[in-house]
Amino acid sequence: MRLIILESPYAGDVEANMAYARACLRDSLRRGEAPLASHLLYTQPGVLRDEVPAERRKGVDAGLAWGRVADATVVYTDRGVSPGMKRGIAAARAAGRPIEYRTLGVGGARRSAAAPAR
DSSP: OEEEEEEOOOSSSHHHHHHHHHHHHHHHHHTTEEEEOHHHHTTSTTTOOTTSHHHHHHHHHHHHHGGGTOSEEEEEOTTOOOHHHHHHHHHHHHHTOOEEEEEOOGGGOOEEEEEOOO
16 A cells, blocks of 8 residues: 555634545545545544644644655645645655645546656
């Protein structure tokens, strides 16, 4: 299984973004990947609070640390690209990790495009 860092929005409409992130996880798993969506993992009740800057930073840093073992970063873009996602993309580029951009599309249609790691 390919290990991937999954990027999707969290802040803003948190409820809708969490539902979207779960759909992205499902899409990735259906593709035979092993995705990590740290923004879903670390923001669970009793773990870290996204609204507390130091805790948010700790969660972002912990998620980015997984990049050392990831095969790729996959960015789901249906709901836009947030500042946090941009940070994850920049970290992937800096590490030379491949970046892929995907959408779930209307009705669950999937589209994918790879981008050079640069």
